[in-house]
Amino acid sequence: MRSPFTAQVIELIRAIPEGKVATYGGIAAMAGSPRGARQVVRILHTCSRTENLPWQRVVNREGKIALKPFQGYEEQQAMLEAEGIEFGLSSTIDLQHFLWQPSSEEIASILNMAERQT
DNA sequence: CTGGTGACTTATC
């Protein structure tokens, strides 16, 4: 049994389309907790393996990979590039082009889906 | 209950 917030975050991450990325804070905000970026981190830690999450599509607010080089940075970059996401000179993703920005209706639909799963 | 912990974010220098 997960908290509603956790279930919502998981569904939101699952809903990130291929070729797009989302930010930690953005996911948290969609799940109703604008300051909950660290919760998203924790959920990725605990659920990325077991929940089949596209964890590579979550980056920090600068559009950069948050992982340390020894934690899988290269793996993440490779997966994103394979989806068509481009990295700039300083390994930065252009959020203007690649940030996932669902409509409020989409978000509501996803959150609804999370609710059904409990 | 208390304190520690993050793949974060914001403010400040």
Next chain:
DNA sequence: AGATAAGCCACCA
């Protein structure tokens, strides 16, 4: 641009 500090909050021991 880079470093530092403080804020953040659900979870866990």
